[in-house]
Amino acid sequence: MTDRNLWRPTRRRLTDTVLAALAPVAAWGLALGGLSVWTAYGNAGSPARITVTEGRLFLPAGDSTETAAFFRITNSGGSQDRLLKVTSAEAGGATTLSHHRMVTANTASRQTVTSVPVPVGDSLAMSPSGLDVIVPVKGKWQAGDLIAFTLHFERSGAVKNLAVVVRPGQEGA
Known part of the structure; x- marks a missing residue:
């Protein structure tokens, strides 16, 4: 065998x-980086698993034109979700999400909210x-009435x- 037949790098x-x-x-590096970013923003894992419980609607006081509803929202899934809006055919118009904040001991401010995050493994x-x-x-609601709502995520x-209609101050009832 001669040196010419050997492979040489x-x-x-x-x-x-x-x-x-x-x-x-x-x-491979680009794919791994993309998947890492996708996971970091909550898009990986199991889907969000939302349950809504404890619906309550305050009995309107006097001739008031609006009242407030409350729910407990739990996300037991593996991805974050977001509450976008709440609707009810039994309401007298469009409902809005809002956030109340106490300004002083006797006054509060209300701010409309466009959406609310529902974190993984947490309850709102x-x-x-x-x-x-x-x-x-809309109409005359009485304590104990059940009002249908749809929460959109x-x-x-x-x-x-x-949501059960309750008197303010008896939320847990």
Whole structure:
């Protein structure tokens, strides 16, 4: 066997080999980076699993034209979701999400909210001193009535729930 028949690495052959191996390694790196970003923004894992409970609607006082509804929203899934809106055919118009904040001991401010995040493995409890749903009054509701609501989520879609009409101060009843 002569020296001419032996394969010998040359600079050109090594460069071609490295370049051929670099393409799949670069593709793998881009895919891993993209999946990492996707996971970091809550898009990986199991889907959001939303349950809505404890629906309550305050009995309107006197001739008031609006009242407030409250729900407990739990996300037991593996992805974050977002509450986009709440609707009810039994309300006297469009409902709005709002956030109440105490300014002083006797005054509060109300701010309309466009959406609310529902984090993974967490629960969102609406209350008179925090997040609630402003509901236009329609007809004469009485304590104990059940009013149908649909909560609309970004990923989970529509979730129906009933809210019981309660007197303010008797939310837990």
